[in-house]
Amino acid sequence: xxxxxxxxxxxxxxxxxxxxxxxxxxxxxxxxxxxxxxxxxxxxxxxxxxxxxxxxxxxxxxxxxxxxxxxxxxxxxxxxxxxxxxxxxxxxxxxxxxxxxxxxxxxxxxxxxxxxxxxxxxxxxxxxxxxxxxxxxxxxxxxxxxxxxxxxxxxxxxxxxxxxxxxxxxxxxxxxxxxxxxxxxxxxxx
Numbered sequence: 001x002x003x004x005x006x007x008x009x010x011x012x013x014x015x016x017x018x019x020x021x022x023x024x025x026x027x028x029x030x031x032x033x034x035x036x037x038x039x040x041x042x043x044x045x046x047x048x049x050x051x052x053x054x055x056x057x058x059x060x061x062x063x064x065x066x067x068x069x070x071x072x073x074x075x076x077x078x079x080x081x082x083x084x085x086x087x088x089x090x091x092x093x094x095x096x097x098x099x100x101x102x103x104x105x106x107x108x109x110x111x112x113x114x115x116x117x118x119x120x121x122x123x124x125x126x127x128x129x130x131x132x133x134x135x136x137x138x139x140x141x142x143x144x145x146x147x148x149x150x151x152x153x154x155x156x157x158x159x160x161x162x163x164x165x166x167x168x169x170x171x172x173x174x175x176x177x178x179x180x181x182x183x184x185x186x187x188x189x190x
Contacts, residue, residue, distance in 0.1 A: 015053045015063065018043045022060035027105060031061060031113050058119040062110065065120055069127035071096045073134035085139045086186045093153055093181060098174035107165050127154050156180040 021042035025034045034057050040050040054060040075092035083091075110116045132150035135141060141149070160180035164173050 014043075014045060014049065016067075018045060018050055018053055019060050019063035019067075022054075022057055023064070023106065026057075026061045026116075027109060031057065031109065031116055034061075056119070058115050061116060062119040062123045066123035066126045068096055069130040072127065073130040076131070076134045076138060079138075085135070088138065089135065089149070089153060090178065090181050090186050093157060094174055094177060097157055098172075098177050101173040102161065102164075104165060104168070107161060111162075111165075124154055124158060152184045153181065153186065156184045156186070 018039060022034060022039045025038055025042060036047050036050055036057065039057065039060060040047045043050070050060070054063065059066075072092050075095045076088055079088035079091055110120050128147065128150045131153065132143070132146040135149050136143065136146035139146070157177065157180065160173070160177040163180070164171065164176040167176070
């Protein structure tokens with residue numbers, strides 16, 4: 001992120017603050033009871049600024065998922081150049097998704113609300129293009145191969161999250177995520 005100009009950093013920080021406020025209010029009050037004015041006030045921005053970043057409260061609540069595509073792509077680009085692609089991809093995904101166990105209450109809220117679930121699926125689809133671009137840059141893979149690998153990694157991550165949520169037995173998310181990535185041929189024993 002060091003190569004981003006001040007304006008871009010400020011825009012990203014504002015977007016993150018709005019998203020965090022929306023998520024907090026949705027957890028406290030239920031997503032259907034959250035209003036743009038409340039989100040803007042909690043984030044310390046005007047409703048107009050909110051509307052410059054998000055078109056709906058559902059989009060703001062699920063923005064953390066959409067923003068992960070660039071984060072995983074950046075993490076992949078930052079991996080050592082001599083590291084095999086599959087190992088680098090697992091490390092990048094784990095770095096972004098498993099820095100800490102996800103918040104089960106957030107996942108349950110999104111999974112139980114049809115409008116949030118739809119926005120979450122849209123956000124997950126937005127992760128694939130930047131990740132595919134980073135895979136292509138790193139490996140020289142053709143566009144289709146990079147897109148398939150990115151989609152596989154995103155799908156495995158979604159499956160791992162759902163499975164981990166159902167486990168609810170103390171198993172660390174990272175353990176489940178690594179196993180899901182291994183199942184698609186990424187990681188140890190692949």
